[in-house]
Amino acid sequence: MQNVRVRFAPSPTGPLHIGGARSALFNFLLARRFGGQFIVRIEDTDLERSSLESEKNILDSLEWLGITWDEGIRVGGPHAPYRQTERLSIYTEAAEKLLASGQAYRCYCSEEELEAQRQAFIDKGEMPRYAGNCRCLSLEDEARYQAEGRKPVIRFRVPDEGAVTVDDLVRGQVSFDCAGIGDFIIVKSDGIPTYNFAVVLDDASMDITHVIRGEEHLSNTPRQLLIYDALGISRPKFAHVSLILGKDRTKMSKRHGSTSVVAYQSQGYLPEALVNFLVLLGWSPEGEEEIFTLDELISRFSLDRVAKNPAVFDSDKLNYINGVYIRKAEIDRLIELALPHLREAGYIGEELDDQQMQKVRWMMQAVQEKISSMGQVADFAPLFFGDEVTFESDEAKAVLAEEQVPVVLNAFLQKITDGRAIEPDSVKALLKEVTKETKQGGKKVFMPVRVALTGQQHGPDLNYIVTALGQESVVARVRHSAAQLGLSL
RNA sequence: GGCCCGUUGGUCAAGCGGUCUAAGACACCGCCCUUUCACGGCGGUUACAGGGGUUCGAAUCCCCUACGGGUCACCA
Numbered sequence: 160m161q162n163v164r165v166r167f168a169p170s171p172t173g174p175l176h177i178g179g180a181r182s183a184l185f186n187f188l189l190a191r192r193f194g195g196q197f198i199v200r201i202e203d204t205d206l207e208r209s210s211l212e213s214e215k216n217i218l219d220s221l222e223w224l225g226i227t228w229d230e231g232i233r234v235g236g237p238h239a240p241y242r243q244t245e246r247l248s249i250y251t252e253a254a255e256k257l258l259a260s261g262q263a264y265r266c267y268c269s270e271e272e273l274e275a276q277r278q279a280f281i282d283k284g285e286m287p288r289y290a291g292n293c294r295c296l297s298l299e300d301e302a303r304y305q306a307e308g309r310k311p312v313i314r315f316r317v318p319d320e321g322a323v324t325v326d327d328l329v330r331g332q333v334s335f336d337c338a339g340i341g342d343f344i345i346v347k348s349d350g351i352p353t354y355n356f357a358v359v360l361d362d363a364s365m366d367i368t369h370v371i372r373g374e375e376h377l378s379n380t381p382r383q384l385l386i387y388d389a390l391g392i393s394r395p396k397f398a399h400v401s402l403i404l405g406k407d408r409t410k411m412s413k414r415h416g417s418t419s420v421v422a423y424q425s426q427g428y429l430p431e432a433l434v435n436f437l438v439l440l441g442w443s444p445e446g447e448e449e450i451f452t453l454d455e456l457i458s459r460f461s462l463d464r465v466a467k468n469p470a471v472f473d474s475d476k477l478n479y480i481n482g483v484y485i486r487k488a489e490i491d492r493l494i495e496l497a498l499p500h501l502r503e504a505g506y507i508g509e510e511l512d513d514q515q516m517q518k519v520r521w522m523m524q525a526v527q528e529k530i531s532s533m534g535q536v537a538d539f540a541p542l543f544f545g546d547e548v549t550f551e552s553d554e555a556k557a558v559l560a561e562e563q564v565p566v567v568l569n570a571f572l573q574k575i576t577d578g579r580a581i582e583p584d585s586v587k588a589l590l591k592e593v594t595k596e597t598k599q600g601g602k603k604v605f606m607p608v609r610v611a612l613t614g615q616q617h618g619p620d621l622n623y624i625v626t627a628l629g630q631e632s633v634v635a636r637v638r639h640s641a642a643q644l645g646l647s648l
Numbered sequence: 649g650g651c652c653c654g655u656u657g658g659u660c661a662a663g664c665g666g667u668c669u670a671a672g673a674c675a676c677c678g679c680c681c682u683u684u685c686a687c688g689g690c691g692g693u694u695a696c697a698g699g700g701g702u703u704c705g706a707a708u709c710c711c712c713u714a715c716g717g718g719u720c721a722c723c724a
Contacts (some may be wrong), residue, residue, distance in 0.1 A: 168724090169724085170723075170724045172723080172724075202724060203724095204723090204724080205723055205724065207723085208723070208724090209724095266722095270722075273721095273722090281649095287720080288650095288720080310722095312722055330652095330653070330654095333652065333653075334652090335651070335652070336651075339650065339651050339652095339720085340651090340720090341720085343721095344721085344722055346722085347722040348722060349722080351722085353721090353722070353723085353724085354723070354724045355724090357724095358724090373718095374652095374653065374654090374717085374718060374719095375717095375718055375719070375724090376718095376719095376724090377652065377653065377718075377719080378651075378652055378653090378718070378719040378720075379719080379724090381652095399653085401653080401654075401717085401718090402717070402718070404716090404717075406659090408716060408717075409716085409717075410717075410718080436660095439660065439661085439673085440660070441660090443660085443661055443662065443672095444672095445662090446672085447662095447671080447672045447673080448672090448673095449660095449672080449673055449674090450673095464662095466660090466661075467653075467654065468653090468654050468655065468661095468717095469653090469654070469655095469716080469717060469718090470659090470660065470661090471659060471660075472659095472660095473658095473659045473660060473674070473675085475659075475674055475675055476659070476660065476673080476674045476675080477674095478674090479673090479674055479675085480674090482687095486687075526686095528686060528687050529685075529686050529687085530686095594683085600683070601683030602683045602684085603683090604683080605683055605684070606683085606684070609684065615684090615685090616684065616685085617684050617685035617686085618684070618685060618686095619684095619685080619686080620684090620685095620686095621684080
């Protein structure tokens with residue numbers, strides 16, 4: 160493949176959306192795969208809604224995901240500036256060119272007039288579109304309007320006949336009839352270009368070779384193509400990726416749960432897991448393996464394995480993939496990620512002493528293989544913090560009513576307080592001694608101890624629970640359980 | 649509503665006219681492993697939207713219908 164230059168060009172009107180993240184990812188992967196450049200540019204021509212705060216959020220999220228760029232905002236590059244509002248002269252110049260050649264014209268219609276026209280079309284049962292009032296204004300007309308103080312917009316003159324064909328890398332050839340495209344605005348009355356105009360100029364001036372973006376842009380593409388042709392600029396290649404849908408098969412929105420990358424970040428998803436999950440939405444690898452690091456994805460990614468049909472966001476699978484990465488993760492990293500969740504749930508404070516830190520470490524080792532997102536650590540926390548036990552069911556209580564229980568628990572209590580070091584291995588040995596001395600089968604020992612300690616019949620490895628709890632809490636918990644059930648030890 | 653895109657199991661998806669009595673993954677169910685659960689291993693249930701063509705042969709090509717989505721802004 161020739162040199163590849165791709166870009167991600169978000170508008171900073173909100174946090175980075177899951178769909179945007181996938182578009183960025185696809186662009187990034189293609190660039191890396193073919194040794195090209197990935198550019199990040201900011202499309203902030205919507206003055207009302209754009210904010211620096213959103214811009215920062217988007218950029219931070221990209222970095223968090225591990226998606227890095229070669230040129231653009233924050234890093235600079237040969238085509239700076241990378242914020243559209245800082246590139247206004249480029250658009251003005253091109254608009255003048257189009258005006259001069261008659262391929263664009265000034266339109267003085269007010270928003271109210273436009274709205275009235277729209278309504279008129281609707282009333283007549285016709286499709287609303289621009290009526291073309293200002294298509295052939297005389298110099299006198301223009302002068303008169305200007306005298307009235309009207310601020311014109313600039314519209315692109317769309318040919319009355321003919322068709323525009325988009326040659327799409329994922330969809331093939333898609334044709335649009337010019338008749339269905341009204342003369343659209345390329346420069347707003349405040350002199351700011353519209354999206355359809357600015358993208359073209361920026362993609363052209365930044366030598367973008369492939370435009371990979373969401374399918375919602377497909378029907379905009381003919382307009383952009385018209386501009387490329389009018390300006391005599393060569394077209395890049397296009398690839399429109401289908402949308403990500405919510406569970407009910409409509410466009411993913413708030414009501415389907417979290418849609419922003421930061422939301423997943425704060426819920427305790429790992430960036431590599433989110434990347435892995437996202438890439439599988441719309442792209443499929445060649446073999447049967449589905450778990451890939453970014454580097455592995457780079458060596459495998461290709462546009463011809465991108466699917467045409469929309470994909471439903473399946474959080475079950477995200478959780479599964481996140482679980483895979485959690486199990487692979489270093490324990491220290493997991494601890495760092497768990498801390499905020501434990502703080503938020505009130506189990507720990509801002510500062511941790513060594514003992515608390517060690518406790519969290521044991522706890523994380525115990526739950527690492529049981530959780531699929533860091534948010535779940537808080538669910539397990541009651542097993543590790545505090546000296547009280549709540550029974551999950553009558554069935555659990557019944558376990559402690561068995562006849563061997565007093566003997567078992569006494570033996571356990573006696574050994575745990577005999578001064579030995581408490582760590583997973585020694586606890587394991589200790590429990591074994593208890594089974595031996597009380598001549599009980601394993602289950603008769605492990606179950607009561609587990610229930611007395613946690614109130615539950617299932618849970619993380621007992622050796623780690625005992626270690627994390629420490630001698631004092633272990634004793635306190637066993638006594639608390641016994642007291643609740645009237646057991647005398 | 650016009651235009652555009654799409655439709656393989658509950659979900660993601662492979663499949664590019666014969667090797668499809670249709671791969672793999674998630675979820676679900678069962679068994680094994682484990683003196684719990686989870687992890688892991690093994691096995692199982694479940695799909696070519698419907699109807700017409702084209703062809704010796706169609707999940708794969710064409711048309712229609714249905715359904716879903718996108719887009720028709722001085723938003724991107």
